[in-house]
Amino acid sequence: MAFNSISQTVIRDSVVVLSETTAREVVKDLVRFDVCRQISKEQNNVIELQKTKLTAFKSIIEELEYQKEQSNLLVENQRKIINKLQGPKLHLYVGIRNDNLNLTTNSIYSNLLFCTRKIDVGCHATLQVNGLVNYGIVAQYKVF
Amino acid sequence: MDSFETRILKERALITIVILGILFLAIRSITYAVQIDDLQDENIVLRERILESEKRVAIIKKTVDTVTIEIEKKVEKIKYLKKIEYVKVKMVDSMPISGVQQYFTDRYKR
Numbered sequence: 632m633a634f635n636s637i638s639q640t641v642i643r644d645s646v647v648v649l650s651e652t653t654a655r656e657v658v659k660d661l662v663r664f665d666v667c668r669q670i671s672k673e674q675n676n677v678i679e680l681q682k683t684k685l686t687a688f689k690s691i692i693e694e695l696e697y698q699k700e701q702s703n704l705l706v707e708n709q710r711k712i713i714n715k716l717q718g719p720k721l722h723l724y725v726g727i728r729n730d731n732l733n734l735t736t737n738s739i740y741s742n743l744l745f746c747t748r749k750i751d752v753g754c755h756a757t758l759q760v761n762g763l764v765n766y767g768i769v770a771q772y773k774v775f
Numbered sequence: 776m777d778s779f780e781t782r783i784l785k786e787r788a789l790i791t792i793v794i795l796g797i798l799f800l801a802i803r804s805i806t807y808a809v810q811i812d813d814l815q816d817e818n819i820v821l822r823e824r825i826l827e828s829e830k831r832v833a834i835i836k837k838t839v840d841t842v843t844i845e846i847e848k849k850v851e852k853i854k855y856l857k858k859i860e861y862v863k864v865k866m867v868d869s870m871p872i873s874g875v876q877q878y879f880t881d882r883y884k885r
Binding site: 651654655658659661662663666669670673674676677680681683684687688690691694695697698701702704705708709711712715716718719720721743745753754766768 | 785786789792793796797800803804807810811814815817818821822824825828829831832835836838839842843845846849850852853856857859860863864867868870872875878879882
């Protein structure tokens with residue numbers, strides 16, 4: 632009397648019999664499954680790439696915000712420079728004038744003014760034909 | 776009429792005011808010149824920073840372009856796979872039964 636050892640045990644799989652139509656449908660489904668698996672893999676890659684793109688866009692936004700910040704500082708500095716350049720300046724005017732359109736009453740005048748954007752302050756001196764010198768303070772506002 | 780002394784005093788006062796004004800303007804313009812120089816130096820630094828940032832943006836944009844091209848390729852591949860799937864499914868209909876059996880045999884080899 633002899634016994635089969637474990638390695639000699641033969642286990643037979645269950646056999647499933649499919650009709651031709653069903654077998655073809657199963658093959659079609661398996662083909663679809665294989666392709667879907669590949670598509671899924673590709674779509675995962677696309678998602679990863681989209682994430683990379685999103686990160687890049689966020690970086691661009693951060694950089695643009697930084698540029699805007701720096702540009703604002705630049706504009707502010709330029710404004711400060713303009714304001715400083717437009718500070719009070721010293722102007723000297725010399726001219727001739729007459730009274731009542733009378734050529735015999737000509738006089739030479741001179742204005743020394745500290746000019747700001749709207750207001751000028753300074754002194755004036757007038758030399759008349761008769762040799763008299765008048766002087767005084769001038770304050771004027773720029774209307775237009 | 777003013778007396779001679781009063782006139783001299785007025786003239787001196789006026790000259791003093793003018794000189795003080797000129798001194799004030801001179802000091803102010805020197806201070807402003809220094810401040811303007813500082814501001815212009817700061818502006819140079821700011822412009823450099825903006826330029827560097829623009830360069831960084833250009834590099835990132837290149838990366839975005841590369842990634843976009845990659846995505847387009849992947850999308851094209853997905854479209855191609857869908858076409859392949861359609862063709863393969865159609866082929867199954869015209870496959871002989873021995874082919875179907877062979878398919879199962881190949882797929883589930885022991």
